[in-house]
Amino acid sequence: MEESKTDTTVNMDLIQSWITMMSQLFPGNAGGAERKTEGDARGPGEGHGRVSQEALLSLFKTWGTLSSAMSEPSAAGTIASGMASLPDIMARFFQTGLTGFLNAQAQFTEKIQSMGKHTEAYRFENLDQNGIKAWSEFYDKELRQYLKIPQLGLVRFYQERFNHAVDRFNIMNAKLGDFLQILMLPMEKSFKVLHEKIEEQVRGRKLPEDPHEHYRLWVKILEGHYMTLFKSPEYTKALAETLSAFEEFISARNRLLTDLMQSLPIPTSKDLDDLYGELYHLKKRVRDLEKANSELRNTAASGG
């Protein structure tokens, strides 16, 4: 207790002498500073530097006033007691920061660990079939949320559009993967059927002499499989979804490019589209007017 009191006194003396020194460092008091500013401002050739100089002097004035106020014994006491509690404040501040950081890290680790829990584990016998599906689910449930974090501040709209374009790009790739996988199914099936046919031929000892026959047979089987696939609702749905994902990516990309283009001295696609739209309507109006005019002339010429 005694030791603490001595510390406080030492601190108070130290601070008081430092504050006094600082306030003496700046000439006079607030009024003195003001007078000097006025005198300088009246001087020739100082016009262009006036604003920054005034700002600097204003800062000095503020500091001078504060220093004078703080050099009062009562104020110095308050500061000294504040200084005594500074380590506590710093410790609390640091502790809060560290706890927050550790929490965030734990949350992140937890998220990383939970990745894959939503998606079914690979079955290695169907690795190629499940791979794209697993990635789509993984992206949808685990990664996508990070691109959806609300953005703040001046550039939030730009950042949002960037995130949206990245999101649409990933979705398009996932859908395209699905679609290509469906498109490859007839290939796989046709090889299987061809194998069965050849086995049949071997069993029946009717293997054709010309190896091209096998190619022709395979193309026929493949064509048949494709025709069946293309008429299926699953294929139509996959096609529509892929196209839709592609179109959404193109739209998102265009919006992003418009943002980038706006900073350059060239017109964006949107600007041009607006202009083309106006031109189109104007040309149409001119054509209609010309037509009407010509009809009127014809009527007048025929004496009607």
Add this chain to the structure above:
Amino acid sequence: MEETPRIPVDMILKHLAEDADRARDRATKASDILLGPLETDIATTPYEVIYQEDRVRLKHYLPIREPSEGIRTPLLVVYALINRETMLDLQPERSVVRNFLAAGIDLYMIDWGYPSRKDRYLTIDDHVNGYMDNIVDHIRQRCSVDKVNLMGICMGGTFCVIYSALHPGKVKNLVTTVCPTNFDTDQGLLHIWMRDVDVDKMIDAFGNMPGDLMNFGFLLLNPARLMIDKYVGFLENMDDKAFVENFIRMEKWIFDSPDVPGETFRQFVKDCYQKNLLIQSRLVVGGKRVDLKKLTMPLLNIYGQYDHLVPPGAADKLTQAVGSTDTEDVCLDTGHIGIYVSSKTQREFTPKILQWLKDRDTPRTEGTLKRRSVRKAAKKPSKSPRAAGTKNTKPPKEMTDA
């Protein structure tokens, strides 16, 4: 005792060895051919551009003989907005254009050009009542005729049907070829797929419908033939210069795909593919209803039995829906492109059109008019193995070309 047939392993090995020899010879010859000069130009028949509006040009083919005695009315050919009209003039020996010129037809053709982003707002109305109508007026004025003969191809045929219903006074005879008018059919994959397409989202994203994307869709209609077998066929024949030249001409044409103006594509998909308004005379273009009963001029409707883009079910309802009493359906034993480029079909296709036009272009007597007013029964399509339900039959060669 019956002898078990043996597997001809010796023959199989012999064929494989022969194949290997042939492949080696072919590769040697092919390198000479591919590295040497090749005649692969398309659309070489001379023409002059006599009218231009924005990107749209009107080609007038220079006559190669005296005008036909039988057909004096100029013929305007309207191609689709998908791919290019050069398909009608792929090579001198397989050219619908040359066949028409050889018959003395005064031939005009619309070249729709390459739509750019500024064309995205153009609608069907702008194409039909704008460009087409201006072109027809230009030809009428130039040739001092009241009416022209109109021939439409695929989507261009649909435009011609709309035009003829809206401007019947300017069309003397109408020929539609592989022309979709009934979109409510399950015969073609395109018709099935288009039902689920969100065309609004598509056009909002792309502006115009990208030609490459459409081409990819067309390839997906039959990947086994169009993405595999076709190129295997090329590898097997690449030591044949004429084959290589024809193949490259076709490749040049097929992947020359202009974009389709966005609003036109939107309306075509929504009103035609999804609502099927045209055949019901409920389509509205430029604020006017397209009433097919007002299509009263003679109509010849040609389509392909194996057409996978415009199947017979999409083309054969037109003659029943129009107001004309002089109609004829002709179903040819071929596919969508084969109808114009297959040498076999060339022997039927152009002569049929020429004769049909000639019959209707010569000065008529009352008697002939009456005789023509009887609706002709459509030629019954030959029963194809596919139509009969036999699975996995090989389509005709033209289909692989298509």
